[in-house]
Amino acid sequence: MKLRTSLAAICLAAASAALAQQNPLSTRPGWELGAQGAHYDYLEPDFAHLEGGRIGIVAARTWTDDRGLFGKLDYRESYGRLKYDSNGTGTKDHVPDLIFELRTLAGLDWVGSSASLSPFVGLGYRYLINDSRGYTSSGATGYRRYSNYLYAPVGLTARLHLGGGWVLAPTLEEDVFLYGTQVSKLSDTDLGLMDVTNHQGKGRGHRASLMLEKDNWSFGAWTQYWHISDSDVRCATPVVNNSCIAGKEPENYTRESGLELRYRF
DSSP states (O other): OHHHHHHHHHHHHHHHHHHHHSOTTSOOOEEEEEEEEEEEEEEETTTEEEEEEEEEEEEEEEEEOTTSEEEEEEEEEEEEEEEEEETTTEEEEEEEEEEEEEEEEEEEOEEOSSEEEEEEEEEEEEEEEEEOOSBOTTSOBOOEEEEEEEEEEEEEEEEEEEETTEEEEEEEEEEEEEEEEEEEOGGGGOSSOOOEEEEEOOEEEEEEEEEEEETTEEEEEEEEEEEEOOOOOEESSOOBTTBOOEEOOOOEEEEEEEEEEEEEO
């Protein structure tokens, strides 16, 4: 019994020493789980507007080494029931909208006595499902949309020591849009239209956050923004006499801002 007690004490002391040696200004390794709430605003100028609240979960795994290098795998899932408003087709409430996002990042910590800088680059994938099936206030029929973005995050996190174990961690990031596709299930409308896949080649995004970190917890505010240009044009009906009814995914803007709480273990 004494031997077991001694071994437990040694393990506890070793764990405490490891935590004490970890610099709070460095990128924090380990697993993270968290929750977030946000307000979402999607706009297609002069045509459609979607907005409403969202709730979501986040998860991350971070690896570090003694040279200051780090790698991170970050996952986000967010759900909202949004209000749809269009000048031409009326309004519709409680439209289901689901976002999945997966990112892989790599970077380097430059750590000073009271502050650090951590530049990073990576690759991200964002997948959105919007289900507008049913009828609007004017009797127009909706359909499902599947949105895919591939992008390259380039950013910088700073950490500032506030004392008492508290660290302030602002992050600025530019999201370089690489490629996108928009799948519109126009067959849902029962108007004789075919499903269409449009390709998007131009856009840009950015995001920012301001987090407070202490021990295993982090909490703060964040915001994201996307501006995607017009897609290509695709036929939504069979081609007859070299003509068809065609459609495109119009230029659009997405703004999302919220609060987030994470726990690291």
